Amino acid sequence: MAEGSVQLKHVTKSYNGESFAxxxxxxxxxxxxxxxxxxxxxxGKSTMLRMIAxxxxxxAGEIYMHGESANDTAPSKRRxxxxxxxxxxxxxxxxxxxxxxxxxxxxxxxxEQKKRCLEACDMLGMTDYLKRKPRELSGGxxxxxxxxxxxxxxxxxxxxxxxxxxxxxxxRAQMRTEIRQLQQKLGITMIYVTHDQVEAMTMGDRMMVLKxxxxxxxxxxxxxxxxxxxxxxxxxxxAPPMNxxxxxxxxxxxxxxxxxxxxxxxxxxxxxxxxxxxxxxxxLHLEPSASTDWSLPVVIRTEEILGNETLLTMSAGPDxxxxxxxxxxxxxxxSEATVYLNSADLHVFHAETGTAxxxxxxxxxxxxxxx
Amino acid sequence: MKQAEELPHRVKxxxxxxxxxxxxxxxxxxxxxxxxxxxxxYLLPSLVLFGVFMFYPxxxxxxLSFFFTDAQGSPALFVGLENYAYLWESASFRRSVIVTLLxxxxxxxxxxxxxxxxxxxxxxxxxGIGFFRTxxxxxxxxxxxxxAVIWLFMFHPTAGILNAMLLGLNLPALSWLxxxxxxxxxxxxxxxxxxxxxxxxxxxxxxxxIDEHLYESARIDGAGYFYQLRRITVPMLSPTLFFIITxxxxxxxxxxxxxxxxxxxxxxxxxxxxxxxxxxxxxIYYQFGPAxxxxxxxxxxxxxxxxxxxxxGERKVHYQ
Amino acid sequence: MRKTILYTLLSIAALVMFFPILYAFSVSFxxxxxxxxxxxxxxxxxxxxxxxxxxxxxxxxxxxxxFIVASTATLGMLIVSALxxxxxAFIPFKGRQAVFLLFISTLxxxxxxxxxxxxxxxxxxxxxxxxxxxxxPFFALAFGTFLLRQHFKxxxxxxxxxxxxxxxxxxxxxxxxxxxxxxxxxxxxGIFGFLTTWNMYLxxxxxxxxxxxxxxxxxxxxxxxxxxxxNWGLVMAGVVLVIIPTLILLAAGQKQLQKGLxxxxxx
Ligand SMILES: Nc1ncnc2c1ncn2[C@@H]1O[C@H](COP(=O)(O)OP(=O)(O)OP(=O)(O)O)[C@@H](O)[C@H]1O
Ligand SMILES: [Mg+2]
Numbered sequence: 001m002a003e004g005s006v007q008l009k010h011v012t013k014s015y016n017g018e019s020f021a022x023x024x025x026x027x028x029x030x031x032x033x034x035x036x037x038x039x040x041x042x043x044g045k046s047t048m049l050r051m052i053a054x055x056x057x058x059x060a061g062e063i064y065m066h067g068e069s070a071n072d073t074a075p076s077k078r079r080x081x082x083x084x085x086x087x088x089x090x091x092x093x094x095x096x097x098x099x100x101x102x103x104x105x106x107x108x109x110x111x112e113q114k115k116r117c118l119e120a121c122d123m124l125g126m127t128d129y130l131k132r133k134p135r136e137l138s139g140g141x142x143x144x145x146x147x148x149x150x151x152x153x154x155x156x157x158x159x160x161x162x163x164x165x166x167x168x169x170x171x172r173a174q175m176r177t178e179i180r181q182l183q184q185k186l187g188i189t190m191i192y193v194t195h196d197q198v199e200a201m202t203m204g205d206r207m208m209v210l211k212x213x214x215x216x217x218x219x220x221x222x223x224x225x226x227x228x229x230x231x232x233x234x235x236x237x238x239a240p241p242m243n244x245x246x247x248x249x250x251x252x253x254x255x256x257x258x259x260x261x262x263x264x265x266x267x268x269x270x271x272x273x274x275x276x277x278x279x280x281x282x283x284l285h286l287e288p289s290a291s292t293d294w295s296l297p298v299v300i301r302t303e304e305i306l307g308n309e310t311l312l313t314m315s316a317g318p319d320x321x322x323x324x325x326x327x328x329x330x331x332x333x334x335s336e337a338t339v340y341l342n343s344a345d346l347h348v349f350h351a352e353t354g355t356a357x358x359x360x361x362x363x364x365x366x367x368x369x370x371x
Numbered sequence: 372m373k374q375a376e377e378l379p380h381r382v383k384x385x386x387x388x389x390x391x392x393x394x395x396x397x398x399x400x401x402x403x404x405x406x407x408x409x410x411x412x413y414l415l416p417s418l419v420l421f422g423v424f425m426f427y428p429x430x431x432x433x434x435l436s437f438f439f440t441d442a443q444g445s446p447a448l449f450v451g452l453e454n455y456a457y458l459w460e461s462a463s464f465r466r467s468v469i470v471t472l473l474x475x476x477x478x479x480x481x482x483x484x485x486x487x488x489x490x491x492x493x494x495x496x497x498x499g500i501g502f503f504r505t506x507x508x509x510x511x512x513x514x515x516x517x518x519a520v521i522w523l524f525m526f527h528p529t530a531g532i533l534n535a536m537l538l539g540l541n542l543p544a545l546s547w548l549x550x551x552x553x554x555x556x557x558x559x560x561x562x563x564x565x566x567x568x569x570x571x572x573x574x575x576x577x578x579x580x581i582d583e584h585l586y587e588s589a590r591i592d593g594a595g596y597f598y599q600l601r602r603i604t605v606p607m608l609s610p611t612l613f614f615i616i617t618x619x620x621x622x623x624x625x626x627x628x629x630x631x632x633x634x635x636x637x638x639x640x641x642x643x644x645x646x647x648x649x650x651x652x653x654x655i656y657y658q659f660g661p662a663x664x665x666x667x668x669x670x671x672x673x674x675x676x677x678x679x680x681x682x683x684g685e686r687k688v689h690y691q
Numbered sequence: 692m693r694k695t696i697l698y699t700l701l702s703i704a705a706l707v708m709f710f711p712i713l714y715a716f717s718v719s720f721x722x723x724x725x726x727x728x729x730x731x732x733x734x735x736x737x738x739x740x741x742x743x744x745x746x747x748x749x750x751x752x753x754x755x756x757x758f759i760v761a762s763t764a765t766l767g768m769l770i771v772s773a774l775x776x777x778x779x780a781f782i783p784f785k786g787r788q789a790v791f792l793l794f795i796s797t798l799x800x801x802x803x804x805x806x807x808x809x810x811x812x813x814x815x816x817x818x819x820x821x822x823x824x825x826x827x828p829f830f831a832l833a834f835g836t837f838l839l840r841q842h843f844k845x846x847x848x849x850x851x852x853x854x855x856x857x858x859x860x861x862x863x864x865x866x867x868x869x870x871x872x873x874x875x876x877x878x879x880x881g882i883f884g885f886l887t888t889w890n891m892y893l894x895x896x897x898x899x900x901x902x903x904x905x906x907x908x909x910x911x912x913x914x915x916x917x918x919x920x921x922n923w924g925l926v927m928a929g930v931v932l933v934i935i936p937t938l939i940l941l942a943a944g945q946k947q948l949q950k951g952l953x954x955x956x957x958x
Binding site: 074075077086101105106153 | 847849850852853855856857858859863868871872874
């Protein structure tokens with residue numbers, strides 16, 4: 001397989017021989033792809049990244065880099081660069097020396113070193129502080145130095161472990177685009193760890209959601225949003241998270257929720273029994289439209305008006321739901337209301353396992369809606 | 372729309388994962404043992420030196436203590452515990468033990484209290500405090516030989532400045548080093564003075580590690596200086612104090628140079644500390660067997676004392 | 692008020708603590724009449740004592756010896772301790788904890804228990820009256836290893852991993868990253884090591900029998916034994932020559948020493 005590809009086969013890691021830090025992970029990352037590992041704290045993202053880097057040994061399974069088995073390859077022979085959360089800059093070296101450190105070790109010619117350094121600094125706009133020491137730089141500047149170090153190495157694969165978590169919100173948004181552009185310009189494979197689902201959604205070509213060391217789902221960000229494979233992914237991706245509730249399917253193909261009834265949108269779901277039902281906050285409406293086929297009584301509890309949208313918290317039967325409405329709304333607290341929804345927007349999960357039932361989900365792309 | 376990828380079958384336990392998917396490493400034994408080789412290489416100098424100059428002599432001392440030795444110091448005749456029995460009966464050795472214990476009792480508490488006092492007054496934020504700190508630490512730079520020679524002159528019965536001061540105060544002159552009770556006190560004074568620099572420096576460092584906020588909140592509560600000293604400073608400083616006390620003990624047992632220069636163990640063996648009698652037995656009389664027995668006894672005593680300190684002292688120590 | 696009390700205490704304490712040293716300086720410039728009259732300050736300062744001491748004993752030679760011994764021992768101590776500390780801080784292997792405990796256990800073995808066999812070892816190695824005897828036994832130091840390890844552990848693990856990714860060998864990582872990073876701890880241990888080896892007394896007394904490698908501490912003892920009845924001023928001049936290098940070193944490195952030692956002692 002081509003240069004820049006990374007393949008994980010049954011990759012498993014256990015630190016203590018009992019519990020999994022990473023459990024049987026399978027994925028193929030294509031050359032030039034921006035691949036995001038995302039999940040809550042402690043789910044094994046860093047462990048997986050460090051196994052790819054060769055900093056951690058595998059308990060079982062195999063990793064292929066550039067098409068070849070890399071289990072026994074030293075980190076420095078895997079032809080990858082890595083950017084760390086705290087940047088890992090050498091405090092006693094100047095910015096320039098930091099950037100060129102790896103090249104010196106690899107005995108790249110002086111000329112070439114200079115050329116690459118200039119290019120990288122141009123690209124990242126940091127020619128001015130080459131002579132400074134890391135402690136004389138701001139967080140954002142240090143971040144750039146760390147990036148430059150990866151850039152000059154010209155390795156086909158780059159690994160990043162939460163590189164933006166030490167920056168403030170505004171700088172983070174800016175660096176997100178910069179990193180994405182950089183990756184596209186260089187055409188390298190990027191494997192990027194984050195616990196922030198916004199980063200995952202906006203930066204990745206594809207993403208992998210992890211929980212307790214287990215791969216939950218792999219796919220393009222929008223596919224994961226529209227078709228979460230299980231309740232965890234449904235709850236993890238999207239803000240506010242998807243509303244979930246208990247429901248029962250009867251023998252007649254009808255769905256019972258909070259004492260109301262609706263028709264099942266997909267025949268394949270027609271198996272009598274308990275299920276869990278999910279609906280995204282933006283799919284709850286307060287006025288009926290042509291496509292709505294269901295209504296539920298709710299009580300409005302709180303509201304947050306954000307300017308361009310309004311977040312409502314409401315009691316629907318025994319559950320707390322959130323609704324996201326475009327524009328500004330004003331409700332009296334504790335007032336009764338009716339929410340309308342389209343049953344095609346529903347997600348149905350197995351009551352026990354939490355996995356999504358296969359079935360049609362109504363995907364409304366923006367273009368379609370505006371037509 | 373493309374369906375989300377199906378989840379593959381998952382292994383149930385780590386064991387199952389290892390059985391099914393473990394890829395045996397192709398690394399040779401040579402590659403796998405890399406860390407061991409590296410560790411051995413880097414630790415080798417230390418291990419060899421410790422072996423030759425610490426562990427081997429420790430064992431050899433024990434071995435020698437069961438022998439009479441010839442003039443070259445080689446073991447000549449196995450005598451079992453006879454050397455120990457000889458020590459047990461020797462009035463001179465018993466005297467040494469008592470003198471050593473007295474010496475420890477004189478130097479350790481006095482030294483620690485003095486160093487603590489100096490550290491406390493030098494821990495204030497005042498103009499020129501750096502100068503005082505350097506002065507208090509200065510004895511760390513004083514060698515035993517130099518210190519002992521200076522004090523020898525100060526203790527001099529007629530030319531010495533100490534007696535001159537006493538006379539100036541209309542007090543009787545003392546025979547600092549000639550009197551058998553006074554001599555040990557004089558050596559203790561010299562020792563405390565010499566060791567103060569080190570203890571001071573460590574204690575000052577310990578004091579400066581205490582969080583300022585503790586004092587600030589205490590002051591807000593209206594606590595006085597001595598209350599703060601008792602309730603904050605000493606407890607927070609206890610690990611450092613504990614370290615200094617242990618070091619002071621060990622130093623007291625190893626005080627050799629000052630005895631050698633000031634009194635040579637006299638008068639009438641009144642300052643014949645164990646370490647000094649070991650030296651005399653071994654390197655003046657060439658009795659390596661009994662000397663080794665003494666060394667072993669001293670080692671055991673120090674070991675027991677240190678362990679006791681850890682057992683009882685550690686409990687009173689607050690670690691942050 | 693509080694300040695006045697403090698300054699008074701500080702001044703008195705400083706005077707008492709520093710008096711012996713000042714007094715030694717003072718006496719070294721005195722004439723023999725001043726000494727006989729028990730003066731505190733020389734009435735007519737003179738350099739005769741210094742001239743005398745330089746003529747009567749090879750004090751410069753002793754100083755040179757001490758300098759060679761202390762620097763070599765310190766350098767060796769730094770290298771050997773640093774190598775061991777590097778392993779304990781960065782290279783994991785089964786049984787590392789046990790080896791570390793073995794190192795620490797040497798702290799419990801006092802000099803006096805090992806002195807006799809060590810003397811015999813030095814004799815049989817033919818190292819009597821040789822710099823080797825005064826330096827090599829002090830290269831391995833548990834305290835130094837421990838101190839450096841504590842400092843090495845403050846090197847962020849990310850730096851170690853970055854070095855691995857960039858392809859540094861362990862030795863390159865050691866001298867290009869760890870050593871510069873923990874520079875200050877080397878200064879601390881260096882000062883400490885220099886002071887202690889410069890001030891060694893019992894061991895040089897045992898392993899030197901003539902002037903070739905004899906250190907200045909033993910020289911001082913001989914000077915004192917030879918001159919004491921006749922000339923205290925001369926002896927004090929010798930003392931001053933011996934203490935000046937270490938006092939300067941101490942004054943220069945006091946802050947550093949205090950910070951570094953505290954860390955090694957209790958953290
Ligand atoms: N060196 C280690 N020894 C033992 N357990 C470890 C080690 N490193 C990680 N773990 C455990 O493995 C699990 C996964 O850790 P990992 O660092 O991969 O999480 P993470 O997803 O990167 O979390 P975070 O977002 O907080 O960085 C955790 O439960 C952690 O406690
Ligand atoms: Mg992590």
